[in-house]
Every structure is written in C-alpha cells, then in structure tokens.
Amino acid sequence: MLLGEATKPETIDGLCKNIDIVISSLGITKQRDGLTYMNVDYQANRNVLTEALKDNVKKFMNISVFNSEKLRHLEIVKTKERFAQELKEARVEYTIIRPNGFFSDMTEFFKMAKRDRIYLFGNGEYRCNPIHGADLTEACVKWLLLPLVEWNCMCP
Numbered sequence: 001m002l003l004g005e006a007t008k009p010e011t012i013d014g015l016c017k018n019i020d021i022v023i024s025s026l027g028i029t030k031q032r033d034g035l036t037y038m039n040v041d042y043q044a045n046r047n048v049l050t051e052a053l054k055d056n057v058k059k060f061m062n063i064s065v066f067n068s069e070k071l072r073h074l075e076i077v078k079t080k081e082r083f084a085q086e087l088k089e090a091r092v093e094y095t096i097i098r099p100n101g102f103f104s105d106m107t108e109f110f111k112m113a114k115r116d117r118i119y120l121f122g123n124g125e126y127r128c129n130p131i132h133g134a135d136l137t138e139a140c141v142k143w144l145l146l147p148l149v150e151w152n153c154m155c156p
Contacts, residue, residue, distance in 0.1 A: 006044035007035060015048065016055040023140055024048050025063040027080065042079040049083075049090060059093045061140060066100035095143055101130040 004011035006026055016022060026048065028040045045062060052060050064080045071077040087094050131139075 006047050007039050009047040009050065012047060012051055014055075015051040016057050019052070019055065019057055021059045021061065021144060022048060022052045022057050023061040023063075023144075027063070028076070037076045037079040041076060042083045045083045046086065049087060049092075053090060053092060057092060059095065059144065060087060060090070061095040061097065061144065062087055063136070063140075064096050064098045066098045068098060097136070097140060097143065099131050099136055106130055 004013075004015065006012060024045050026040060026044045028035065028037055049060060062084060064084050065071065065077050068077050068081050068084075072081060084096050087096065
C-alpha cells in the first residue's frame with residue numbers, strides 16, 4: 001500500500017502501477033493547512049494524472065462541479081475546470097462527473113443559518129439536489145462502463 005500526499009508529487013511516485021482506472025475526487029471542502037484550491041483542486045489532481053499517464057492507466061475519472069460553465073468566476077470552479085481541460089487534452093480515456101452537491105456540504109449551510117447568514121453561489125436562484133457520497137460512488141462505477149466522457153448530473 002502506498003501512503004502519500006497528492007499535493008507532494010514525490011510522495012506518490014508509482015501510485016498508478018498496475019492500475020487500469022483512476023477515480024479522483026480530490027478537492028478542498030474547507031481551506032485548511034495553508035492549501036489553496038490551486039494546490040488541491042488543480043495541482044494534486046494534475047500530480048495524480050501525471051502518475052496515471054506515466055503508468056499507462058486506461059481511464060481517468062474526475063469529479064468536478066455541476067454547472068461549472070455558469071460558475072467559472074469562482075476560484076474553486078476555475079481551478080477544477082483548469083484541471084478538467086488538461087484531462088481532456090491528455091492521452092487517456094476520461095470521464096468527468098459533475099454532481100450538484102453533497103449531503104455532507106449541507107451541514108455548513110445549517111451552521112451558517114444558525115448564525116443568521118448563509119453564503120451562496122450566485123444570487124440565490126440556484127437550486128440544489130444533494131447526493132450522498134455512496135450514491136455518487138455507485139453511479140461512478142456504472143458510468144465507467146459508458147462511452148460518454150462528461151456528465152453534468154442531477155444524481156441519482
């Protein structure tokens with residue numbers, strides 16, 4: 001078993017040896033430890049992709065953001081989409097999944113509501129239909145078998 005930190009490429013050397021498929025859901029939910037969206041949502045994914053390409057992985061799946069084309073002004077979305085573009089240009093079959101939010105994120109909205117202030121993307125007109133991580137995992141496994149390369153999804 002390899003133990004490494006995707007933001008430090010020297011710690012993940014050989015990560016993809018004898019691997020056919022990589023599913024990356026790397027991304028920041030809360031900015032801690034001085035790491036930025038660029039460090040994790042872009043560079044950590046880029047480091048894993050570099051390892052995947054080095055070891056000739058057959059398919060790379062990445063979890064991004066629902067409706068990213070409308071949210072590119074946000075730093076988190078900008079960095080996720082920078083990586084998605086590089087993945088599209090890489091010499092590997094890819095799938096990009098864009099779920100619309102996770103139940104685990106809803107906790108933060110409840111905490112904000114208790115403090116009488118909620119910060120939302122956009123002007124508040126967006127709707128959310130969150131998905132549980134286990135349901136997204138099940139959907140990703142099914143989508144691995146499909147030839148489509150990008151999914152903007154209201155899951156399940």
